[in-house]
Amino acid sequence: SVKKLLKAPAVEPEVTATSRHYVDRLFDPDPQKVLQGVIDMKNAVIGNNKQKANLIVLGAVPRLLYLLQQSSSSMELRTECAVVLGSLAMGTENNIKSLVDCHIIPALLQGLLSSDLIFIEACLRCLRTVFISPVTPVQLLYTDPTVIPHLMSLLSNSLRTQEYITQIFSHCCKTPEHQTILFNHGAIQNIAPLLISPSYKVRMQALKCFSVLAYENTQVSMTLVNVLVDGELLTQVFVKMMQRDQPIEMQLTAAKCLTYMCRASAIRTDDSCIVLKTLPCLVRMCSKEHLLEERVEGAETLAYLMEPDVELQRIASTTDHLVAMLADYFKYPSSVSAITDIKRLDHDLKHAHELRQAAFKLYASLGSNDEDIRKKITETENMMDRIVSGLSESSIKVRLAAVRCLHSLSRSVQQLRTSFHDHAVWKPLMKLLQNAPDEVLVMASSTLCNLLLEFSPSKEPILESGVIELLCSLTQSDSPALRVNGIWALMNMAFQADQKVKVEIVRCLGTEQLFRLLSDPDTNVLMKTLGLLRNLLSTRPHIDQIMSSHGKQIMQAVTLILEAEHSIEVKEQTLCILANIADGNTAKDLIMTNDDMLQKIKYYMGHSNVKLQLAATFCVSNLIWNEEDGSQERQDKLREMGFVDILHKLTQSSDPNLSDRAKTALQQYLA
Amino acid sequence: MVVSTWTLQQEGLGFKSSLSCLSCSLHVLSVSLWVPSEYSGFHPKKWIGWSKCGSGLLLTSQFTKTRVVAMSGQSSGGGFLMSVVVHGDSALNEQEKELNQRLRRLYPAVNENETPLPRSWSPKDKFSYIGLSQNNLRVHYKGHGKTPKDAASVRATHPIPAACGVYYFEVKIISKGRDGYMGIGLSAQGVNMNRLPGWDKHSYGYHGDDGHSFCSSGTGQPYGPTFTTGDVIGCCVNLINNTCFYTKNGHSLGIAFTDLPPNLYPTVGLQTPGEVVDANFGQHPFVFDIEDYMREWRTKIQAQIDRFPIGEREGEWQSMIQKMVASYLVHHSYCATAEAFAKSTDQAVHEELASIKNRQKIQKLVLSGRMGEAIETTQQLYPNLLERNPDLLFMLKVRQFIEMVNGTDSEVRCLGGRSPKSQDSYPGSPRPFSSPSHKASSSQPYLTGTVQHYSHHSQCENFTYLWGEKRQEANKRGNFFLSSPDLSTNIHQLTDTISTPMFESFLVSSLSNDVDMEVDHFTNGVTESSSNGFLNGTSKHTTEPDDCDVESAQSKRQLCGGSQAAIERMIHFGRELQSMSEHLRRECGKNSANKKMLKDAFSLLAYSDPWNSPVGYQLDAIQREPVCSTLNSAILETHNLPKQPPLAQAVGQAAQCLAMMARTGSGSCAFASVDDYLH
Secondary structure, eight states: OHHHHHHHHHHHHHHHHHHHHHHHHTTOSSHHHHHHHHHHHHHHHTTOHHHHHHHHHTTHHHHHHHHHHOTTSOHHHHHHHHHHHHHHHTSOHHHHHHHHHTTHHHHHHHHTTSSOHHHHHHHHHHHHHHHTSTTSOGGGGTSSTTHHHHHHHHTTTOHHHHHHHHHHHHHHOOSHHHHHHHHHTTHHHHHGGGGGOSOHHHHHHHHHHHHHHHTTOHHHHHHHTTOEETTEEHHHHHHHHTSTTSOHHHHHHHHHHHHHHHHTTSSOTTSHIIIIIIHHHHHHHTSTTSOHHHHHHHHHHHHHHHTTOHHHHHHHHHSTTHHHHHHGGGOOSOHHHHHHOHHHHHHHHHHHHHHHHHHHHHHHHHTSSOHHHHHHHHTSTTHHHHHHHHHTOSOHHHHHHHHHHHHHHTTOHHHHHTHHHHTTTHHHHHHHHHSOOHHHHHHHHHHHHHHTSTTOTTHHHHHHTTHHHHHHHHTTOSOHHHHHHHHHHHHHHHTTOOHHHHHHHHHHHOHHHHHHHHTOSSHHHHHHHHHHHHHHTOSHHHHHHHHHHHHHHHHHHHHHHHHSOOOHHHHHHHHHHHHHHHHSSSTHHHHHTOHHHHHHHHHHHTOSOHHHHHHHHHHHHHHTOTTSTTHHHHHHHHHHTTHHHHHHHHHTOSSHHHHHHHHHHHHHHHO | OHHHHHHHHHHHHHTTOOHHHHHHHHTTOOSOOEEOOOOOTTSSSOEEEEEEETTEEEEEETTTOEEEEEEOOSSSOSOOEEEEEESOOHHHHHHHHHHHHHHHHHOTTOOTTTSOOOOSEEEEEEOTTEEEETTTTEEEEOSOOOSGGGOEEEEESSOOOGGGSEEEEEEEEEEETTTOOOEEEEEOTTOOSSSOTTSSTTEEEEETTTOEEEESSSSOEEOSOOOOTTOEEEEEEETTTTEEEEEETTEEEEEEEOSOOSSOEEEEEEOSTTEEEEEESSSSOOSSOHHHHHHHHHHHHHHHHHTOOOOOSTTHHHHHHHHHHHHHHHHTTOHHHHHHHHHHHTOOOSSOHHHHHHHHHHHHHHHTTOHHHHHHHHHHHSTTTTTSOHHHHHHHHHHHHHHHHHTOSHHHHTTTOOOOHHHHOOOSSOOTTOTTGGGGOTTSTTSOOOOTTHHHHTTOSOOOOSSOOOOOOTTOOOOOOOOOHHHHHHHHHHHHHOOOHHHHHHHHHHHSOOHHHHHHHHHHHHHHHHTOTTOOTTGGGGGSGGGHHHHHHSOOOOGGGGOHHHHHHHHHHHHHHHHHHHHHHHHHOOOHHHHHHHHHHHGGGGSSSGGGSTTGGGGSGGGHHHHHHHHHHHHHHHTTOOSSOHHHHHHHHHHHHHHHHHHHTOGGGGGOOGGGGOO
């Protein structure tokens, strides 16, 4: 390549001169000469990127487009123009950009209205090349609403139109809106017969179409399961395409189709086409004998397929040594490739990140439910080290996948107690939390929640690393997921915590923020905040201490929640907080002096929901507990308010817990 | 092996053997035999099934509903234990049929004459704590099961043939018993059976209690999940890369063993009371999709063949191919095509055109059944050829006799018989590559050297053509029988004058259609099918009444075309043939091939309807091909030209190579059938 660089300046003027000649000939008054000029240009640009770039710079594109659109041009000339443009599009991404800037897309789409099949095919071929480039905005396909129906109608014309159009569709279907547009224009009915086309290319592109159409799309997926192709159910056609003698690309894409249909609930996860065909096919794709790209796609698709289903996870975990097979994903670039083959090294490097993130994703999915599988994963060679180093990789994708994997494994009590602690995973995790995009933060903070569980040995060192501040800041995030995780982690942290920690949480979070969270639109946030309050308000000294400093606001918040429209769970949690407050020494008074609150308690004792009755009765029981100072006055007051009658009634409750609780409370009066 | 089975058939036929005679001869067969058990019963007595079951041979008659189980030793020699089971079990029969069909579909390359497939556990090759039941498919433990010393195993009846390419069997855990110490795997012959598979050298197993794999070692490696009651465990041996993987409930568990030695037997071992497992060697559909796995390997092997590098030197490959094609065309006397081809590829033809045309003429005569004329023409054009080659002449004469029975030979046709168009409408060109029949051609030395298989293939639909010559339906036949009542009388009268015992015996038997004949017929069927492991399922029905609908369309076929004079001529010719045979024996010594040929031909007369008889295949026009080919080769040899075209030789070499691979344990031969490459 060095040689080339040296040579280039000397050659360039010459090339430019010939290029100019080609362009000049496009302006010849004699149409025959123009045609010959275009044909010569076609032959000159094939495989010659330099020539292509030159012609574009010299303005060949607008002229070619003009000739292509001119109805006075001969069909032959118009076709040759489309061919040359298609050839130019085959060059670099810059070429494509220039072509798109010259409005090649509307011009070619216009060309499709012609009645000449050869011309249409040339236009489609060029369009295909333009649209499959990542630099082309796919939206351009949908600007004119007549385009999609027209493309659908062209599908029947020839094998070539079928191949190009389906390829355009599969590359330009990127959003649910695109899926809907294609679906509404009969994509399924029009493309399904192509799955049994005699041309492999057509079959393959049609299959790709279905995979992008079905992805996370229930409507499409539900329709697909009922489609018949030549009397055979589409799912069976896909199953046949997964046969082991089919090309890998076809097996993989068919497996994707079935995976997407399954995830969209169109196929049950225990259907044999999933359990005995799709899953094994995807596991096979992860094996060493396949291309790195195929292994990445196979692992990602498999992770997606079994994410929600523990049975599939169990089967996959024992299929073809999958767990061990994935360990190989971390061995790129291999030491061998570095020395022997630069090309291979380059290839490996390019895919190394992709491989690692795919493996992490698949491990995460495998281990999301089953304890035995998690154990198997953590026992894989160097697994925890790999996760730890994955957490600090430069690639966000790898970091995210690594933290997902860690999160999945963190659901195991055993792993939290052992490998997580041994490898100090909390350190890179904390580092990751400092400055990361939201999606990483969500996963990392979820994992942190688990690491802060009371039995986790990592809890202490995490506390010492200043995590409270970090979590409090998460509760202020715009993302509900982050707010939940932040408050959840705080809740876990406050569970049976020292006074010092609790005070620190309240101080750091601030009552204002605490009450803001109590009115959070997200129920999860509210629930976890109540949980935090409940954990803070446990053991008598803590209750009195917190209530003495924040009693007023807390009582206000409790009142608000009990008065507002909330789910049973929220109200139960709130009544539990109230019961905890009633357990304090001095804190009791905050309830006893609040008649309104007492009325509320009374109301919930008579509520139709047993859980709420139970929580309210707890509260009363704590208020009238005998051994405490002033219990007599409180008992008297509550009797006056009619609580005793209600307690008597509750002893008759059919719920044994409730009647027991009521009896225990009534005994306080007898003593 | 094939030759010996053929001898058996002869003896059976000649002595009108009874069942005991048949079974006496059976020890010759150490092979598993197969005949589809689907017959419709026009015939008074027909055997509907014959298959190998375990180490015994199972014989079933539709008529008597009697099953005769002849137990034989593993390989040969031993005496026969015969037991008669009344009430044939039709469900069992169905299962065997399914088993045979599945095994042939899975392992088409296996020649079961040489290497029988495992079909059940061996009652002889097991430890005493093992009990077998349900056709030797169910295994239960009957020891104390106190210590590992009480472990017990059983091997299948046969080792896994390499020609399987990929072999698979499944075991269902019926009960895990006390502790569930089941081991499933493989072991070589002679490995101690008082052990679980995997514990010893040349023994491999996957154990249910811990899910570990044991590779010739007392300590296992973590391998897969545990397994227990209700699970189906599969074991797949890949004989191409010598690895093994297991499956559990239809899911592959990944490679368990590598570098496996050849000739391993499916093996199971049990260790505690109550353990019961059932084997499936193909009796039922497998839970795991083994055929899909085999497809992958077939594709891999074929891709390897397709990508095999050919000579680097420019044009060398092409010119060699052209030479082969040209020589093939010349050999088979496609004059015009050969000329045109040689011209366009710029090659010289090594034989005079006239010579080619002569051979073409003779071949046409043979292929249209006009044997008399063919012999005459040969004698004219190539004097001394047949003189120097008495065996060849004898072969031609026997064929002439058959054509006389058929009513196609020139000598009987001119005697006023009907000219059965349907029979001599054979295309003018020979069809030596009309696979799969060429596999069995006697004229092609690379093959097994027997002729009798032709009848099987005569109605196979999937002939391959090298040059696109469409083979016309020369062998379409109706249901034919001796229609005239006085004909048998006539034959009866004729027998008085016949002195030769063999010929007479057939004439007699044609009148007294006795029971024993059926046994011969049956033996015949068995031999035909057993010699060929890859028949397709329908092939045996060629002589069966599935042609009934043809009958109405065609006039009834009659002996020698139905002419009295022709029959007389035929019988006379038969006598001549008999004496020629005796003469030949005196001159040249015994020749079992000739004897066999003659008996076959004569046995046509033993049936009221030769065309629908078990030996009726001889009347098929396709049987003219080997005769034609042998004659052609003999002529070419006198001109110092190769008696076989290089192309056929290459095909033969390839076939031979595959057979050799099978014998030496190269499993890839399973996926490289020569037929796949003859388009």
